[in-house]
Amino acid sequence: MNPVWQTYLRNHHAAIENNCVIHFGDLTEERKDTQVSTIMTDLSHCGLIRFSGEDAQTFLQSQLSCDIREINQRKAQYGSYCTPKGRILGNFLLWQQGDDFLMQLPASLCPSIQKRLSLYILRTKVQLTNVSDDLVRIGLAGPDAATLITEITGLACNSDQPLHVTHHEKASILSLAPYRMELVVSVENASIIWEHLGPHARPVGSSCWDWLNIQAGIPVILPETQEAFLPQMINLDAIGGVSFKKGCYPGQEIVARTQYLGKLKRRMFLAHIATTQTIKAGDALYSADMNDQSSGNILNVAASPNGGFDVLAVIQQSSVDTDKIHWQSLQGPMLEIKVLPYLLSIKA
DSSP, rough: HHOOOOHHHHHOOEEEEEEEEEEEEEHHHHHHHHHOOOOOEETTEEEEEEEESSSSHHHHHBBBSGGGGGTTTTOOOOEEOOTTTSSSSEEEEEEEEEEEEEEEEETHHHHHHHHHTTTTTTTSSOEEETTTTTEEEEEEESSHHHHHHHHSSSSSSTTTTTTTEEEEEEEEEEEEEEEEEEEEEEEEEHHHHHHHHHTTSSOOOHHHHHHHHHHTTTOOOOGGGGTTTTGGGGGGTTTTTTSSSOOOTTTTHHHHHHHHHHHOOOOEEEEEEEOSOOOTTTTTEOOOTTTTTTOEEEEEEEEOOTTSSEEEEEEEEEHHHHHHOESSTTSOBBBBEEOSSOOSSSOO
């Protein structure tokens, strides 16, 4: 987190731990407001890697699961970076700024992903730079989010177009969903925009934004779940994060074979777990049909405003169809499967 920005947030009652905003004084009420009101939050727990140079697009096209040719000044894209076995090392949101590309992913993964990608630059004209502290990202969500964006910039943010990008002299605006946007601004402009938003949007901790991601069915690979899943297992194919028409990239053969042979046994589901126990990414799930073997794992988790936890979990599809899924053991709390906001491939 940029130290100047961190000081500003602390002066505005932010409790910050490990460069992540935990809350602004009352996390319980912040969670409740996230459900129904307009909220804003700092996204410094997300890191940012800049790819620059005349070969940046070609390089990224050869390394990532999404089709970089579909990204432009007005369109962002989800995607993943995989091992040669097709297992995800990290997934991200990628957009273009000028001639450069910006990759947003968990800050905890930025150093390792940057280091690994750097190994494959060789003689290509590409530079990778961690710019996590150079640009502030502010998440804005709720019924008044789009109106507030227009008031700040004077521009419509095209919130009805998923992953639309609008560049303005004050900020870049990423429209993640009709009522959920991300502002990418300079450190100098961040405080001005925060002050403008303040009277109309409640500041909340980063876990509230994580909860919104979970409700939207947007997966986030964390250190605990690296190399555990293929892209389709976390529904990246359903949200445009995998292209089956582009050329080769690490793991492409396995990812494509899984898609075309229809042998995907596990998918990501949205679920609620009614418990007060601590749930973590990577926790195992069990169902009677799998005997002593795990039938899945927790991918992402956030406390629900209504109590308990909401999760994204990768689970054996046959177990979801025929049995009850439990956290940690067959005697553990049961998952209540919810409906995702998008459709999954029937073939998969």
